[in-house]
Amino acid sequence: MEKLLFTGGTGFLGKNVRPILDKMYEVTTCGITPDDMIKTNLAKEAPVLDQHYEVVLHACGKAHVVPKTEEEKKAFYDVNYTGTIHLCDALEKVGTPKALIFISTVAVYGCEYGELITEEHPLEGTTPYADSKIKAEEYLTQWSKRHSVVLGILRPSLLAGKDAPGNLGAMVNGVRKGFYMNIANGKVVKSILMAEDIAHILPALIEKGGVYNVCDTFQPSFGQISESVARQLGKRKPISIPYWIAKCMALVGDCLGSKAPINSYKLEKMTKSLTFSNEKARRELEWEPLDVLTHYNI
Template structure:
C-alpha cells in the first residue's frame, strides 16, 4: 500500500510514519519529504496513493494579532483545500482519506464524556478552521466516493510533546510550575502511538471518532508524573484565588504571560470525551497515559 502523509515531521506525524514504516510512504512537507510544497500557496504535483493521512496543520499557538488569527485559516483550511485540489488532479484518486482534526471543533471549556454527535460550536480561530477543514474533506470524499475518516483528538501525549505539555515540562524542570488547589479536574488524553494503531484499524471503514486513554487523567496527575521522571519534587499547589488574580493580570499583559483567564478555565474545568464508538467498531484498546507517557 502507498500512503501519502502530510505533517510527517510533526509530533503526531512522526508516530504515524513510524507505525506504517513497512508501507510505501510518500511524505509531503515544506522543506523535507518525497514531495516538497507549501500547501498554503502551492498546488503540488502528487503521485498516486491508496491512503492519504492529512496530519499537517497549525495548532499550539494563541493568536495575538489579526494576522496570527488568519494564519489558522490559511494553513488549516487553505492548505487542506489545495491538498484536495492536487489529489483531484492526480492520475488516480486515493481510496481512503484520514483527516486529523481536534476536539477544539466543539468550542467547549467543560463537559463530561462528550460524544461525536455534539454540535460544533467553536468560535476561536483554531476551532473554526478545523470545522471548515472537516467540511471540505467530507464533501470531497463524498463527491469522489473516497472512504473518509475524521479523528477529533484531545491532548496528545508522547515523548517531547509540543504545546501545553511542553510548557509544563519546562516549568517543572525550572521550578516555576504550580498545581492549583481545586477539586479533581479530568482531561481526555491519548498516546500518539495509539492514534497510529487506530488509523490502521479504521481507515477502510471511515467515520468520525474521538480517541482517549479511557481514564482521563488530571493536570496534577500529569505534573506529578513529569516531576518523577525529571527527578524533581512534585509541584506545590497554590490557592485558586491567588492564581485567578494572576490570570486577570495576564489578560492585560498579553499571550507571553504564562496564565490568563482562558487558560485558567481550561486548567480548572473537567472536559472529557467518550471514545466508545471507536472501541466498539474496531475493538481498539488504548494504553493508560499515566503508565506509558515518557517525556
C-alpha cells in the same frame, strides 16, 4: 505494502507514529520541512505528485498559536482549509485514494469545559483554529462523497508523546525548570491521547471510515500527569497552591494584560475539566487506547 501519503509527517505527530507506520505502509511525507520527501507549502499550492496513493493521512495543520492580527487569523484558514483543498486537487490528478484520514481536533466543539463530550455535540468552535478545521471537515465530507473515497475524521484531544507541543509541552518545561505548580492538587482532568495511537487506529479506520473522538479511556488528572513527568525528570513532586491564592494571582494578572502568566480566563481553563468520550471509536473500530500514565515517556 500499500502506499501512504502523509502530510505533516515530519512534525510532532510524524515523529511519534512513523516507526509504526513504516512497518505497515510505504510512507511518503509531504510538507515544508527539509526532511519531507515531497516539499511543498499546501497553504500556497497543490503539491506535484508523481504516483497514486492508496491511503492519505492528512495531518498538516496550524495549531498552538493564539492569533493577534487578521493576518495571523488568516494563516489558520490558509493552512488548515485551503491547504486541504490543494491536497485534494493534487490527489485528483494522480487518482483519488481508497481512503483519506483527516486529523481534526476536539476544538471543533467549542467547549471550554464539560464531561465525556461525544461526536453528537454541535460544532460550535469559533476560533480560527476550530473554524478552519470545521470548514476542512465539511469540504472533505463532500469531496469524499463525490469521489467514493472512504473518509475517516479523527478528533484527538491533547496529544502526548516525545517533544509534545502545546500545554503538555509547557508542563514538561515548567517541571524541568522547577516552576510548575498545580492548583488545588491538580484535580482538573483534560482528555489526552498518546500520539502513537493514531497509527494503531489507522487500519480499522481506513476500512470503515467515520468521525471519532480519540483519547485515553482512563482520563488522568493534571496532578497525576505532572507527578509522572517529575519522576521521569528526577524532579520533586510539583507543589500545589490553594485555589484562593491562584485567584488572587489571576486578578493581578487581569490588570497586567495578556502577557501575564495567569489571569482569570486562564485560571478558568486551568481549573475546569474538559473530557471527551472515546466510546464510539472503541465500539465501532474495536480500538483500545494506550494508558497515558503508563506509556508517556518524556
